[in-house]
Amino acid sequence: MSTVKDQFRDYLGKHGLKVTRQREIILDGFLSSPSHLSAEELYLRLRKDNPNIGYATVYRTMKLLADSGIASERHFGDRQTRYEPNTSEEHHYHLICNSCGKIIEFEDSNIEALLMKTAAAHDFTLSHQRLELYGLCPDCQTI
Template structure:
């Protein structure tokens, strides 16, 4: 994730300028709302957050701005288990993987150096020049796995 507000603003301005685009007030507000969001919002969740600040901004504008953030390398998109596309701030210096709860939808980021080394070793053994990878583990989070059988289902969370 960009270190500070100045970091993402500067990188976004550079990207937009290189593509003959401007950092409009709407784009800035949407990017600001995105970088202030913890977790992995989908388009609807970010749109609701933006609408609280600026009711005049449409969902299409939010979507187009998210595409610009992804294209600029400031954000990454993922579809966990075929659900709605979720977005997160890109962090070029820190790789992480995800655990997705199939009950409540929570997403937990993790990094394990032993797993990373093992993946590199497997790729090397097969003569595969790995450029990147992503790992997604699906199952029940601690809260859902500890829930009593027959108790009401927790609300779907988006993280």
């Protein structure tokens, strides 16, 4: 069974890029961090234990992870690109707080069934699906 690390090594090899320790640290850091971090947030986390890693390296490596299909790039209203692991089959949706930026994930098989039904009604073959709901989280509703 090939691991995500193998997948990344294959990708780097095919593109004539080196497997470097820094790239592997960034991959590990990405996989073990909370989801939806921007490259900058991941960089700030990694920097604590790896002072040699620069922001540009993290930024470029996250682009490579997105290209290789390991990470998905997401945009939630602000201008940040956020990343989450690409866990193929399981679909989840997002609630995003306009005030504090909190991102809550949820799954709902009824929504999924409705989306499939809608696609089928339009003879549409789905490649992927996204659903984002914006508003205020419980903490931000109290004045």
